[in-house]
Amino acid sequence: MDGDAPRRYHAPVWSEPLILELTSPGERGIVTPAVDEEIRKAVGDASSLVPASARRRRSPGLPELSQAQVLRHYLRLSQMTLGMELDIDIGVGTCTMKYSPKVNERLVAGMADVHPLQDEETMQGLLEIIYKFGDVFLREISGMDAFSFQPPGGSAAAYNNAVIMRKYHEVNGELAQRNEIITTIFSHPCDAACPATAGFNLVTIYPDPETGLPDTEALKAAVSERTAGMFITNPEDTGIFNPEIDEWTKMVHEVGGLCSYDQANANAIMGVTRAREAGFDMCFFNLHKTFSSPHGSSGPGCGGVGVVKELEEFLPVPVVVHRDGKYHLDFDRPNSIGRIRDFMGNVQVVLRSYAWCMAMGAWGLREAAEVSMINNQYLEKKLLEVRGVTKPYSTEGRIDQTRWSLEKMKEETGVGVGDLNRRVIDYGIQSFFTSHHPWIVAEPFTPEPCETYSKADIDYWVSVVQRVSDEAYSDPELVRSAPHNAAIHKIKSTPFDDPDRWAMTWRAYLKKRGKR
Amino acid sequence: MKKPNVHPYIPNSVPEVKEEMLREVGARDADELYRQMIPERLLLKSPMDLPDPLTSELDLRRHVEGLMAGDGSCSEYLSFLGGGCWNHYVPEVCDVIASRSEFLTAYAGGVYSDLGRYQAIYEFQSLIGELVDMDVSCIPTYDWGAAAGNAVRMASRITGRKEILVPKTISPARLSIISNFCDSANKPDGIIIKSVGYDRETGALDLGDLEDKISDSTAGIYFENPSYLGVIEPRCEEITGMTHDHGAIAVAGVDPISLGVLSPPGEYDADICCGEAQPLGIHMYAGGGSCGFLASKDEERFVGEYPARMLSITDTEVEGEYAYGQVRYERTSYIARESAKDWVGTTTGLWAIVSAVYMSLMGPRGMRELGEGLLQRSHYAARLLEEVEGVSVPFRAFFKEFPVNFDAAGVKVSEVNSRLLEEGIFGGQDVSEEFPELGQCGLYCVTEKHTKADLQRLADTLREAL
Structure with missing residues (x-):
């Protein structure tokens, strides 16, 4: 192989039909256990047990396929998924695409058949793990006092915190007055959408256009007796750490508001700086990002919530507590917000996170943070050498990730980030995360080289961006017409906004194409 | 603090490599870089106080398995x-596909790189559509409660009304989730939940009580079949008919494992359907196997109000190739932030794929x-x-x-x-x-x-x- 030159790659092309097209009448993929003859005799025909009006009239149009054929189909689909473990997934910033240790999958398999309503006595080990992940690890990492793992994702945790904020002000009799939540435009969209869904009005603060720093003057103007609280990410999606974050929380507290910290971008600050010292009342970590649980094709995840002592009474029930030498599920919390999700949430995600932290220890967590941060500085140095790539905003330091721009390349060659994103796949690299909306930075992309990636990985990844840049300046059509080595070609039509043409199920597709 | 030299999960923890990279970026150590970005007063002064790491995989396994050794499960009990x-049976093929590295660890790649993941999720939507007899479905949500919460908020937005009827037999946990979705910091914006009683003889919904409570202020009725208490609802068509007579939305909550024999929501003219896909080939994981789903009629007024992402099939420049894309993506909170139709986030993608495998096997x-x-x-x-x-x-x-x-x-x-x-x-x-x-x-x-x-x-x- 030629040093760092991008390798020749081609995605598997199985041209795989939809499973519903593969159906072969009469075949079956699995046989369910037969009902004992004595049971049949005793209760009679199953249809006699269902009121006539409630019986299914038409059989469901599910596929009929033998087992090997079903397996083959989904294996082919998995092969046509680049995912993250086969490639160098540095491009998906804010998501912390870190390695999910395989041993943790074996540990999770050990709890596959646990029912959430089992007697506590039969779940002491699992409850201990949940309790200690909060009380030992997240307590030290965040400085918060009490924890809940019921929220099943980052956005769900943001919603959980919005509901806690609502309840807190309601209990204090100030909810009617406090109807505003402050966020910043470079905080995750859930920090705006979740409080809005909970009924709050949003005030969004934009950064200083020159430095990219969160605008403290704008916050001063925004806080008032109407402020219910603040929902904010730090470092923001630009990678910039708000150096006045403790001033911000102080200003919100001074007018009577609460501060919720979205720690989606916490990977490079573990053991470095904490929610507590920054003055936050609540925070949440994405355990499927920072704490190594696999992303699962977008879930199941977990938003691990931490709160200060004063807010503990509002946490969703049940809360895992340690009393009299045993672990218990505590439901007796009159001021609890109730439930955000059924049962205890995605506890298998907590188990993986606990195992990961046990494998890391204090040194390992801090090392993961340091290496992630250094990786990003190194990536910056390399990317700044690529033609057409610029780093918006004058603030130098970016912690875990950096928001970059291809605006220059777009102006000079017509090749923008959408084209780049299709072309990198031809070199076996996962497409990038661009930016949440609105695009404040033009033609954005946001790589995050977390601790999983080696120096050689980063060098390779940059070599792909370098190659695509060379192509953009020499043969832009090659990039614009990409992908060339993917499982499919460029999408032709976009029926996604047209009720007559969109088809969210195969049966709708057949109807709209006149085939059924 | 125990300091292993090199951590197996961190390639650049090799001291020489770390030093080389620091040299490249012109820094002496990590602290120097952190001090340039984070004020001194916010930096932790001492190392975290945590248990010594178990960097040996075997030690880690012994530790965690030891903790759980005394636990019981539905395998032993x-x-x-x-x-x-x-506690339904999970076919082996479901576990094989669930553990495929590509699906297990993928996240947010695009359709060109992750075509197979998009197709699998699209098949989930399609198979759920067949099972519930409806033409629209979306990517899954967290659990039945979240799906029901989304559905009743959709009903409220579609009708512009603020009252939802739910059965008294609903699971209290599910009702609590729905309540958290419906309440509002601005009280007049909140959705009021009223409960409809049940027939003490049969356990089915009390249609007399429904008649009394439904009105032209009703945004929708949410009912379950079977109910939380297991009862088969015999008069679904009358319920949806009564709902439609008042210009309200009929939301049916179902256990999909029942739909091989029980009438599906499409047959009794429900407008929106929600439920829990965990029975479809997903282990219980102490509650971590939950996977909510939503489906509806294929009408713009419903589709426009979904909070979740949903995929449509489309074609490419090459004849016969399928591709997939996001329908009306701008309605989601990823784009619209506080103006969105509720919020959306990372949900249960892996379980959607597993349940598609299950439905295909069955x-x-x-x-x-x-x-x-x-x-x-x-x-x-x-x-x-x-x-x-x-x-x-x-x-x-x-x-x-x-x-x-x-x-x-x-x-x-x-x-x-x-x-x-x-x-x-x-x-x-x-x-x-x-x-x-x-x-x-x-x-x-x-x-x-x-x-x-x-x-x-x-x-x-x-x-x-x-």
């Missing part, structure tokens, strides 16, 4: 627990036979239990779950369950506090995992215990 998480015949078997086993179990003195079963038309009453035996459900536990049995969930009017009741769930001998063992043990 004979379990009759249900109530929103059910086919129409598997779903029918499984449903029939659940009906027969659960009714047989109910008969055996009723033969035990002091035990009664209040409702007759149920699917796989049914309350079992111990009033005549003069014991509390909690006592019954303690005695069963001693014999290695998880008795039905105690619902005596949730539904005091039913007396001392446990909610029993029977699945295809139960053999005749298992059911007999339950009855015999109860006979001994009471």
Whole structure:
């Protein structure tokens, strides 16, 4: 192989039909256990047990396929998924695409058949793990006092915190007055959408256009007796750490508001700086990002919530507590917000996170943070050498990730980030995360080289961006017409906004194409 | 603080490599860089106080497996627990696909790189559509409660009305989730939840009470089939008809494992359907297997109000190639932030793929036979239990779950369950506090995992215990 030159790659092309097209009448993929003859005799025909009006009239149009054929189909689909473990997934910033240790999958398999309503006595080990992940690890990492793992994702945790904020002000009799939540435009969209869904009005603060720093003057103007609280990410999606974050929380507290910290971008600050010292009342970590649980094709995840002592009474029930030498599920919390999700949430995600932290220890967590941060500085140095790539905003330091721009390349060659994103796949690299909306930075992309990636990985990844840049300046059509080595070609039509043409199920597709 | 030299999860922890990279970026150490970005006053002054790491994989495994060694599960115990998480059989092929690295660890790649993931999720939407007999579905949400919460908020937005009717038999946990979705910091914006009673004889929805409570202020009625208490709803068509007469939205909540035999929401003209996909090939994971789904009629007024991402099929420059894309993506909170239709985030993608595998394996015949078997086993179990003195079963038309009453035996459900536990049995969930009017009741769930001998063992043990 030629040093760092991008390798020749081609995605598997199985041209795989939809499973519903593969159906072969009469075949079956699995046989369910037969009902004992004595049971049949005793209760009679199953249809006699269902009121006539409630019986299914038409059989469901599910596929009929033998087992090997079903397996083959989904294996082919998995092969046509680049995912993250086969490639160098540095491009998906804010998501912390870190390695999910395989041993943790074996540990999770050990709890596959646990029912959430089992007697506590039969779940002491699992409850201990949940309790200690909060009380030992997240307590030290965040400085918060009490924890809940019921929220099943980052956005769900943001919603959980919005509901806690609502309840807190309601209990204090100030909810009617406090109807505003402050966020910043470079905080995750859930920090705006979740409080809005909970009924709050949003005030969004934009950064200083020159430095990219969160605008403290704008916050001063925004806080008032109407402020219910603040929902904010730090470092923001630009990678910039708000150096006045403790001033911000102080200003919100001074007018009577609460501060919720979205720690989606916490990977490079573990053991470095904490929610507590920054003055936050609540925070949440994405355990499927920072704490190594696999992303699962977008879930199941977990938003691990931490709160200060004063807010503990509002946490969703049940809360895992340690009393009299045993672990218990505590439901007796009159001021609890109730439930955000059924049962205890995605506890298998907590188990993986606990195992990961046990494998890391204090040194390992801090090392993961340091290496992630250094990786990003190194990536910056390399990317700044690529033609057409610029780093918006004058603030130098970016912690875990950096928001970059291809605006220059777009102006000079017509090749923008959408084209780049299709072309990198031809070199076996996962497409990038661009930016949440609105695009404040033009033609954005946001790589995050977390601790999983080696120096050689980063060098390779940059070599792909370098190659695509060379192509953009020499043969832009090659990039614009990409992908060339993917499982499919460029999408032709976009029926996604047209009720007559969109088809969210195969049966709708057949109807709209006149085939059924 | 124990300092291993190199960590297997961190390639650049090799000291020479780390130093080389620091040299490249012109820094002496990490602290120097952090100090340039984070004010001194916010930097932690000392290392975190945490347990020493178990960097050896074997040590880690011993530690965690040791912690859980004393735990029990539905593999060792004979379990009759249900109530929103059910002990159904998971075919081996489901586990094989669930553990495929590509699906397990993928996240946010685009359709060109992750085509197979998009197709698998699209197939989930399509198969759910077949099962519930509706033309639109979306990527899954967290659990049944979240799906129901999304659905009733959709109904409110579509109608511009602020009142939702829900059955009194709803799971209190699910109702709590829905309440959190419906309440608002701005009280007049909140959705008011009113409860509709049930027929004490049959356990089905009380249509007289529904008639009394439904009005032209009703945004929608959310009803369940089967209900949380397991009862099959015999008058779904009348419920949706009454709902539509008032210009309201009919939202049906279903257990999809019932739909091989029970009438699907599309057949009784529900507008939106929601439910829990966990029975479709997903292990329980102490509640971590939950996976909510939503479906609806294919009308713009419904599609425009979904909070979740949804995929449509489309074509590419090459004839015959399928691709997939996001429908009306700008309505989601990823784009619209605070102006979005609710919020959306990372949900349960892996479970959607697994349940697509399950539905494909089962086919129409598997779903029918499984449903029939659940009906027969659960009714047989109910008969055996009723033969035990002091035990009664209040409702007759149920699917796989049914309350079992111990009033005549003069014991509390909690006592019954303690005695069963001693014999290695998880008795039905105690619902005596949730539904005091039913007396001392446990909610029993029977699945295809139960053999005749298992059911007999339950009855015999109860006979001994009471």
